[in-house]
Structures are given as C-alpha cells and as structure tokens.
Amino acid sequence: MQSTGKxxxxxxxLTRHYQMGAALVRAAQDVTLDxxxxxxxxxLGSSGSGKSTLLNLIAGLDRPTSGxxxxxxxxxxxxxxEELAKYRSHTVGIVFQAFNLLPRMTxxxxxELPLRLAEVDRNERTARVREAVERVRLGARLTHxxxxxxxxxxxxxxxxxxxxxxxxxxxxDEPTGNLDSATGDEIMLLLREINETLGVxxxxxxxxxxxxxxFAHRMIQMSDGKVVSDGAPQ
Amino acid sequence: MKIGDxxxxxxxxxxxxxxxxxxxxxxxxxxxxxxxxxLSLGVGLQNLANDRLARTGLFDAIxxxxxxxxxxFGRPEGPVTMRKGPPRxxxxxxxxxxxxxxxxxxxxxxxxxxxEIHYAGNPYGTVVAGVPESARADGxxxxxxxxxxxxxxxxxxxxxxxxxxxxxSQPDSLLGKEIVLRYAERQALPPGPSxxxxxxxxxxxxxxxxxxxxxxxxxxxxxxxxxxFGRGRLxxxxxxxxxxxxxxxxxxxxxxxxxxxxRSYESLTVRMNGTTNVKAAEDAIKKMGFxxxxxxxxxxxxxxxxxxxxxxxxxxxxxxxxxASLGIINTLVMAxxxxxxxIGVLKALGAAxxxxxxxxxxxxxxxxxLGGIFGVFIGWLIGHAINFGTNIYLxxxxxxxxxxxxxxxxxxxxxxxxxxxxxxxxxIYPASRAARLDPVEAxxxx
Numbered sequence: 001m002q003s004t005g006k007x008x009x010x011x012x013x014l015t016r017h018y019q020m021g022a023a024l025v026r027a028a029q030d031v032t033l034d035x036x037x038x039x040x041x042x043x044l045g046s047s048g049s050g051k052s053t054l055l056n057l058i059a060g061l062d063r064p065t066s067g068x069x070x071x072x073x074x075x076x077x078x079x080x081x082e083e084l085a086k087y088r089s090h091t092v093g094i095v096f097q098a099f100n101l102l103p104r105m106t107x108x109x110x111x112e113l114p115l116r117l118a119e120v121d122r123n124e125r126t127a128r129v130r131e132a133v134e135r136v137r138l139g140a141r142l143t144h145x146x147x148x149x150x151x152x153x154x155x156x157x158x159x160x161x162x163x164x165x166x167x168x169x170x171x172x173d174e175p176t177g178n179l180d181s182a183t184g185d186e187i188m189l190l191l192r193e194i195n196e197t198l199g200v201x202x203x204x205x206x207x208x209x210x211x212x213x214x215f216a217h218r219m220i221q222m223s224d225g226k227v228v229s230d231g232a233p234q
Numbered sequence: 235m236k237i238g239d240x241x242x243x244x245x246x247x248x249x250x251x252x253x254x255x256x257x258x259x260x261x262x263x264x265x266x267x268x269x270x271x272x273l274s275l276g277v278g279l280q281n282l283a284n285d286r287l288a289r290t291g292l293f294d295a296i297x298x299x300x301x302x303x304x305x306x307f308g309r310p311e312g313p314v315t316m317r318k319g320p321p322r323x324x325x326x327x328x329x330x331x332x333x334x335x336x337x338x339x340x341x342x343x344x345x346x347x348x349x350e351i352h353y354a355g356n357p358y359g360t361v362v363a364g365v366p367e368s369a370r371a372d373g374x375x376x377x378x379x380x381x382x383x384x385x386x387x388x389x390x391x392x393x394x395x396x397x398x399x400x401x402x403s404q405p406d407s408l409l410g411k412e413i414v415l416r417y418a419e420r421q422a423l424p425p426g427p428s429x430x431x432x433x434x435x436x437x438x439x440x441x442x443x444x445x446x447x448x449x450x451x452x453x454x455x456x457x458x459x460x461x462x463f464g465r466g467r468l469x470x471x472x473x474x475x476x477x478x479x480x481x482x483x484x485x486x487x488x489x490x491x492x493x494x495x496x497r498s499y500e501s502l503t504v505r506m507n508g509t510t511n512v513k514a515a516e517d518a519i520k521k522m523g524f525x526x527x528x529x530x531x532x533x534x535x536x537x538x539x540x541x542x543x544x545x546x547x548x549x550x551x552x553x554x555x556x557x558a559s560l561g562i563i564n565t566l567v568m569a570x571x572x573x574x575x576x577i578g579v580l581k582a583l584g585a586a587x588x589x590x591x592x593x594x595x596x597x598x599x600x601x602x603x604l605g606g607i608f609g610v611f612i613g614w615l616i617g618h619a620i621n622f623g624t625n626i627y628l629x630x631x632x633x634x635x636x637x638x639x640x641x642x643x644x645x646x647x648x649x650x651x652x653x654x655x656x657x658x659x660x661x662i663y664p665a666s667r668a669a670r671l672d673p674v675e676a677x678x679x680x
Contacts, residue, residue, distance in 0.1 A: 085581070088581070116239040117580070
C-alpha cells in the first residue's frame with residue numbers, strides 16, 4: 001500500500017545523546033523527517049549509525065534529549081510514562097531481531113499478552129488471537145512453545161503478537177537478522193502483505209540493502225546519528 | 235493489567251523458579267509459625283488465667299453486706315462518724331432489687347452454719363454451706379467424684395474429701411449412702427402477752443434432722459469466690475439450705491434490730507454476666523445503702539499484664555518474619571536479574587511501570603499469603619505439641635489436663651494479614667526497581 005498522504009510519524013530536530021563512561025555518544029542528531037501513514041520505510045545504516053535509537057524513540061521506549069517525535073500528531077516527548085505505555089500498547093507494534101517470545105508461554109499465550117496488558121475483555125481475546133495467528137499462518141501451532149518453533153515461525157509469532165492489538169504503526173528491528181535467506185524473504189513478504197492489506201505504516205531497521213530495496217517504498221540511510229540520504233529505492 | 239491476569243502471570247512466574255520460591259515461602263511460613271506459636275501461648279495462658287479466675291468468682295462478683303454503725307476491729311482510734319438512722323436491712327426485698335439491676339446473672343446469699351451429721355451411728359461436727367445452681371456451669375466442681383446435684387431442691391450432699399475421710403476409710407464408698415444432718419432451726423415466737431415489746435416475742439432454737447444422700451466428693455476446695463461456699467465441708471443445694479431456716483451468726487443482730495419475724499442476710503453475692511458492668515452495678519448497690527466490694531481493679535491489672543506479655547511475645551515471634559522478609563527481597567531481586575529481558579519485552583508490548591510494580595507485588599503477596607497459611611498451620615501444630623507435652627507432664631503429676639495454647643480465628647486472620655503485609659513491604663524495593671528498569675537496556679540484556 002502506498003502512503004495516504006497523512007503523516008503518521010514526524011520527527012523534528014530529534015536528538016538523543018547519552019553518556020557512556022566519560023564519552024558522550026550522539027546516537028541521533030537533529031533528525032527531521034516525516035513518515036506518511038501506510039508507508040513502508042526501511043532505515044539503513046552500519047552498526048552504531050543510530051538507526052535502532054531512532055526506532056526506539058519512535059516506539060516510545062526511549063526519550064529524546066531534545067526535539068520532538070509526533071505520532072499521529074501527539075508529541076511523544078511530552079507524554080508521561082503511563083501515556084507512553086498506552087501508546088506502545090495501542091498505536092505501535094514492535095518486532096525484534098531476537099523474536100523475544102516468552103519461552104514459558106505457548107504461542108497462543110504469547111500472542112495474547114498484549115491483549116492482557118491492554119485490558120481487552122477475556123471473551124474477545126480468543127477471537128483476536130485466532131485472527132492474528134491465522135494472518136501469519138500459524139493456526140496449527142497455537143499450543144506450541146517458542147522452543148518448539150523454527151526461527152521463521154517464531155518471527156511470525158512475534159509478528160502476530162505485534163499485530164494483535166491492531167496497531168497503525170509496525171516497527172521492526174532487523175526482523176530478518178536471525179533468519180536464513182529464504183525464511184527472511186517469507187517474513188518480508190508477510191510484512192508487505194500486512195502493509196498492503198491492513199494499511200499499517202511500517203518502519204523497518206535493517207542493514208540488508210538488497211532486501212530493503214526489494215520491499216520498502218522509501219529508504220533512509222543513517223550514519224553517525226544523522227540522516228545522510230532519504231528517498232525511494234533505486 | 236486486570237488483577238486476574240496479574241495473578242495468573244504472577245502464579246506462572248512463581249512456578250518458574252519453584253524451588254527458590256518454595257524455600258522463600260517456607261521461610262515466611264516459619265516466621266509466621268513462630269509468631270502464631272508465641273501468640274497462641276500468650277493467649278492460651280491468658281485464657282487459662284481468666285478461666286481459672288472466673289471460676290473463683292473473684293472478678294465478676296460483688297460482695298454485698300449491710301452497712302454497720304459500729305467501728306470495726308483494727309480501725310484507728312479517734313472520733314467515729316456515726317451514720318444517722320438504722321442501716322438498711324439486707325433482706326429479700328434488697329435481693330430482688332439487686333436481681334433487677336442490668337447484667338446481673340444471679341444474686342445469692344451466703345448460708346453457712348455449724349451442724350452435726352450422723353453416719354453409721356456416729357456423730358461428726360462440721361460446717362454446712364449452700365451451693366448456688368450456677369456452680370454447675372462455672373466449673374467450680376470440675377474433677378469431682380460422683381456428680382453435681384440432680385436439681386436445685388434435691389436432698390443431696392457433696393462432701394469435702396477431709397470430711398469424707400472422717401466418715402469412712404474408703405471415701406468413695408460413701409457415694410449413694412444416706413447421712414443424717416442435725417441442725418438448729420430458728421423459729422419465730424408469737425408476740426408476748428405483756429405487749430410491752432411491740433417487736434414480738436423473740437425466737438426459739440429447735441433441733442431438726444434431715445436425711446441427705448451423698449452424691450459427690452470433691453478432692454480440692456471448690457473455688458467459690460468472695461463469701462462463697464468454698465469453706466463448707468458439707469455442701470448442699472442453696473435452695474435446700476435456705477428452706478432449712480438454720481440458725482446463723484447474724485440471727486441475734488436481726489432479732490435486736492428487726493424483731494423475730496423479719497430475717498435478713500449476712501451477705502449477698504451478686505454475680506454479673508462478665509466483668510464489664512461490675513463497676514456500674516457496684517455503684518448502684520452502694521446507692522441502695524449497702525457496702526459493696528469487688529476485685530475489678532485487680533482484673534484490669536491482670537488484663538494489662540497479659541496485653542504487655544502478648545506484645546512482647548508478638549515482637550519476638552515477628553523477628554523470624556522480619557528475617558524471612560529479607561528472603562523475599564533476595565528472591566525478588568534475583569527474579570529481576572533473571573527476568574530483565576522479559577520486563578523489557580513486557581514494557582515494549584505496552585506494560586506500564588505500574589503493571590510491572592503490581593506484578594512483583596502480587597508475587598510477593600502470593601508468597602506472603604501461602605507462607606501465612608502454612609505458617610498458621612505449623613504454628614497451630616506447635617501449639618498442639620506444647621499442649622500435648624504439658625498434659626503429659628501434668629498427668630504424670632496426677633494433675634488435671636489444661637490447654638495452655640489457643641489459636642482463635644482472629645489470630646489466624648491477623649497472622650495471614652500480617653504475613654501478606656510484611657511480604658508486600660519486602661516487595662516494595664524489588665517492585666519499584668523492576669518498574670524503573672529502562673526498557674531499551676532491558677531488551678539488550680542477554
């Protein structure tokens with residue numbers, strides 16, 4: 001799905017510095033960009049370029065040193081920690097490179113977890129979990145624990161968990177980083193499907209340029225905490 | 235997060251490190267058990283003391299006598315303030331008036347008189363005392379041989395062991411036997427022919443006999459309170475003793491003051507329903523014009539002593555629980571280290587700091603609840619073991635069994651509530667530390 005023209009995420013002179021020992025790390029410096037609703041954006045860069053910091057700031061997991069991040073017009077920098085938790089629960093879904101499924105829970109329980117945190121009614125949960133799991137084609141593995149799933153299945157389960165609260169923004173931090181090429185492509189196809197059918201804005205951090213060029217509508221290159229290039233794939 | 239979901243997640247987390255959490259919970263249980271055992275001993279001893287004192291009739295009784303116009307023996311020399319008019323007679327009217335006071339259980343006179351009994355053809359001098367029916371229920375005759383009076387008007391007698399030994403070398407053989415009571419009955423004479431003395435013609439003392447069946451023997455003097463029947467050697471129902479109209483020590487005073495037709499009591503014992511209203515009743519009786527005496531202040535002091543005793547036992551018992559709370563802190567801090575990444579994931583999925591804090595609180599509270607329940611059970615078992623050991627010791631000394639520990643329901647509830655409160659208190663630091671975790675740092679944690 002191409003962007004609708006509405007702005008989903010806007011960063012305005014976004015800066016994040018933090019202290020590491022005696023050194024001041026400038027993880028994000030004066031980042032200003034708009035991401036349209038329904039867009040599929042890839043953020044590229046080498047290790048330490050600031051792409052994960054940018055993602056964490058957009059996710060509301062981290063707070064900027066200065067500048068603003070607006071998600072659907074609301075400035076995350078001015079939100080209380082309680083409001084940020086609600087934002088993470090209802091507006092964004094996050095998938096990680098390491099999947100981060102809770103090992104002692106079944107797939108169904110892992111996917112249900114955001115619904116518990118959002119205090120969704122127990123009767124509604126089963127249908128919502130079923131819908132999310134069917135979307136990632138894991139309906140037959142509901143009772144399996146993460147250790148009983150392949151890497152690709154675990155990442156699909158993580159995608160189901162990220163989507164179960166019907167977010168408008170999906171943030172993916174190296175979603176194919178722990179997967180082989182074929183499985184990585186499966187996940188990317190799934191992300192494209194989610195973007196096209198649900199209209200979810202996707203911001204994906206990756207260091208795999210060819211894959212980003214294949215699937216993303218827009219590529220933002222970062223280096224030393226700064227945006228060095230921004231545009232459509234070649 | 236809703237409380238049901240919090241409880242479910244907390245239960246899952248506790249099961250995850252089952253051994254460690256079980257050991258921590260057992261630590262709490264031992265602490266609570268120590269507290270419950272200590273307090274049960276304090277409460278048990280207080281109950282025992284209260285029970286024994288209640289049986290003496292010392293603390294729920296008011297001893298009433300008529301006011302005297304005469305200075306007593308041993309009073310300091312000097313001018314004596316004499317009351318105007320004759321003192322009010324402690325008679326049947328006064329007794330009824332006292333019975334009508336609120337919270338009065340019963341009012342009974344002290345009837346005790348010297349007598350002679352005949353058994354197997356031999357006479358024996360002794361003292362008879364009337365026993366009120368209430369003695370059946372208040373345990374004054376617990377441990378006696380035989381049984382209590384079959385009715386308040388039964389012609390039956392209970393013997394003190396000393397008297398029984400006088401009557402027979404085998405005291406137990408007296409049970410069911412008849413004895414003859416010879417006593418001096420007071421009878422009012424008709425007014426004299428001279429008519430000079432308007433009060434009447436005086437009294438005559440007439441010997442009488444009454445057959446009584448021995449139905450019980452008491453080994454120890456029954457506790458009967460102030461002005462009670464404890465000093466009698468031959469005990470008969472009070473109602474029977476009253477109908478005998480036996481001559482008593484105050485008959486001469488009654489005759490001089492009121493004439494032969496009117497009888498008054500030497501003293502009355504007013505038994506209250508508990509100790510709460512003794513003071514009010516005592517004041518009311520004094521206003522009626524009688525002397526009244528109770529040991530209420532002694533009872534209050536005893537309660538104070540036991541309250542302090544229980545407080546110290548509670549403090550010592552709680553020390554183990556305080557030590558156990560350190561175990562909770564240790565367990566939960568370990569859990570934060572182990573579940574650091576999980577806390578990061580929960581925050582990324584929308585958990586607020588408050589949710590994480592409450593999750594750890596529920597885990598601490600659950601350990602407190604389980605530890606409290608187990609602890610109360612263990613404490614109750616310890617209490618029973620103390621009772622068991624005490625009763626073995628007492629039975630070897632041929633003493634009746636007692637209960638020195640008591641675990642009332644309020645103690646069960648309070649111990650569990652205290653255990654939960656201590657556990658929640660111990661959970662404050664780990665819970666706030668977990669809630670404050672930076673999600674980005676936590677997600678990086680391997």
